[in-house]
Amino acid sequence: MAADPFDELLEALRCLPGVGARSAQRMALELLERDRDGGRRLARALETAMRDIQRCASCRNFTASEHCRICRDDRRSDRVICAVESPADVLAIEQATGFDGRYFVLLGRLSPLDGIGPEDLGLDLLEARLSDAAVEELIIATNTTVEGEATAYYLREMADRHDVRVSRLAQGVPLGGELEHTDRSTLAHAFASRLPLAGS
Amino acid sequence: MAADPFDELLEALRCLPGVGARSAQRMALELLERDRDGGRRLARALETAMRDIQRCASCRNFTASEHCRICRDDRRSDRVICAVESPADVLAIEQATGFDGRYFVLLGRLSPLDGIGPEDLGLDLLEARLSDAAVEELIIATNTTVEGEATAYYLREMADRHDVRVSRLAQGVPLGGELEHTDRSTLAHAFASRLPLAGS
Ligand SMILES: [Zn+2]
Ligand SMILES: [Zn+2]
Numbered sequence: 001m002a003a004d005p006f007d008e009l010l011e012a013l014r015c016l017p018g019v020g021a022r023s024a025q026r027m028a029l030e031l032l033e034r035d036r037d038g039g040r041r042l043a044r045a046l047e048t049a050m051r052d053i054q055r056c057a058s059c060r061n062f063t064a065s066e067h068c069r070i071c072r073d074d075r076r077s078d079r080v081i082c083a084v085e086s087p088a089d090v091l092a093i094e095q096a097t098g099f100d101g102r103y104f105v106l107l108g109r110l111s112p113l114d115g116i117g118p119e120d121l122g123l124d125l126l127e128a129r130l131s132d133a134a135v136e137e138l139i140i141a142t143n144t145t146v147e148g149e150a151t152a153y154y155l156r157e158m159a160d161r162h163d164v165r166v167s168r169l170a171q172g173v174p175l176g177g178e179l180e181h182t183d184r185s186t187l188a189h190a191f192a193s194r195l196p197l198a199g200s
Numbered sequence: 201m202a203a204d205p206f207d208e209l210l211e212a213l214r215c216l217p218g219v220g221a222r223s224a225q226r227m228a229l230e231l232l233e234r235d236r237d238g239g240r241r242l243a244r245a246l247e248t249a250m251r252d253i254q255r256c257a258s259c260r261n262f263t264a265s266e267h268c269r270i271c272r273d274d275r276r277s278d279r280v281i282c283a284v285e286s287p288a289d290v291l292a293i294e295q296a297t298g299f300d301g302r303y304f305v306l307l308g309r310l311s312p313l314d315g316i317g318p319e320d321l322g323l324d325l326l327e328a329r330l331s332d333a334a335v336e337e338l339i340i341a342t343n344t345t346v347e348g349e350a351t352a353y354y355l356r357e358m359a360d361r362h363d364v365r366v367s368r369l370a371q372g373v374p375l376g377g378e379l380e381h382t383d384r385s386t387l388a389h390a391f392a393s394r395l396p397l398a399g400s
Contacts, residue, residue, distance in 0.1 A: 004264065004269070005245070005248045005249045005252050005253055005264045006249065006253060006262055006263075006264070008245045008248070008249070009245045009246065009248075009249040011245070012238070012241045012242040012244075012245035012246075013242065013245075015231070015235055015238030015239070015241065015242055016227045016230070016231075016242070017226055017227055017230045018223065018226070018227075023218065025288065025291060026217055026218070026288070027216045027217055027218075028249070029262075029286070029287055029288050030216070030217045031215070031216075031246070031249075031250070032249065032250075032253055032262055032287075033286075033287075033307075035215055036250045038212070038215030039215070039246050039249070039250040040246070040247065040250050041212045041215065042212040042213065042215055042216070042243075042246055043242075043243045043244075043246035043247040043250065044212075044243075045205070045208045045209045045211070045212035045213075046209065046212075046231070046239050046240070046242055046243035046246070047240065047243040047247075048205045048208070048209075049205045049206065049208070049209040049228070049231075049232065049239070050231070050232075050236045050239040050240050050243065052205050053205055053206060053232055062206055062229075062232055063206075064204065064205045064206070069204070086229070086233075087229055087232075087233075088225065088226070088229050091225060107233070
């Protein structure tokens with residue numbers, strides 16, 4: 001016999017981050033009692049997103065096309081690439097700053113202990129992009145954690161090999177913090193006052 | 201051109217109570233990055249629940265069958281009916297107490313100012329159940345708000361007409377509070393020490 005649809009809904013809602021037994025219950029009842037159209041719309045949106053959203057072929061951000069909206073936008077500059085750890089960081093920078101260059105989404109950070117090496121971060125793809133003569137600057141916007149810093153160091157060496165100028169977000173991003181959770185104005189300030197790394 | 205699947209997912213997630221722009225983003229990225237199976241499972245569960253879950257024909261609780269699991273359970277007693285405002289209250293009482301009788305879910309409370317009268321709470325259905333000779337007690341577990349108390353008063357008069365004993369949850373449920381948000385032990389205590397209403 002199939003699971004009860006209500007229990008199954010409670011169980012399934014708990015795959016959402018931050019949703020425990022109690023909020024799952026509240027969500028299920030709210031949809032059933034007051035917003036079945038919203039529930040059906042969410043079902044369709046999830047289905048479509050899980051099926052169609054893949055990695056952008058040039059920057060590895062999420063997109064339902066071969067290339068993402070930012071990579072396809074002709075009005076943006078090819079001279080600057082901003083490397084970030086996750087798609088959430090792209091959204092945060094887009095919302096907080098007037099940056100009009102391109103991105104590269106690492107989808108992680110170097111972490112030898114967890115077996116995460118350069119190939120897992122698509123660094124061959126990034127290296128190919130850095131070798132394009134149009135690229136003048138790489139902004140390294142990895143998190144200011146130990147692994148984020150190690151990744152930044154690795155990216156800097158790579159950019160040096162291709163004579164691409166390197167900058168890192170200015171102090172202002174809290175040490176040990178996650179970019180994604182930085183408030184907008186701190187992030188905007190740090191982005192605007194980014195400094196060239198010594199020696200590049 | 202159709203909306204971007206990622207934006208559409210963000211938008212759709214916000215129909216969930218307590219989910220703002222930021223948590224919608226976190227949820228969407230988490231599912232896309234780490235749990236697409238969970239996302240697909242949630243899509244199916246929502247679809248099924250929104251389509252199949254209806255009101256129980258005897259107690260008005262949510263169910264995917266004609267009669268809910270509690271109403272179908274032969275081991276439960278027909279002698280006591282507990283009237284609550286919402287399906288969430290049924291879940292709360294089931295989880296906190298050893299109650300083994302039946303329920304009646306009002307799906308609201310009397311509120312003449314909002315145009316909510318007895319017919320909106322299915323009180324004809326409840327009256328039919330109270331007229332069954334097997335029923336000896338009606339536990340009124342409406343919230344201790346003004347409207348919950350007005351509803352309790354109305355239910356009590358109805359039970360009196362059918363010679364059904366009436367009880368109300370004991371003090372312990374915080375005044376002005378919502379049953380659904382009461383902690384388990386307070387709710388269990390109040391449920392166990394319910395008192396007959398004077399005159400019934
Ligand atoms: Zn892209
Ligand atoms: Zn029922």
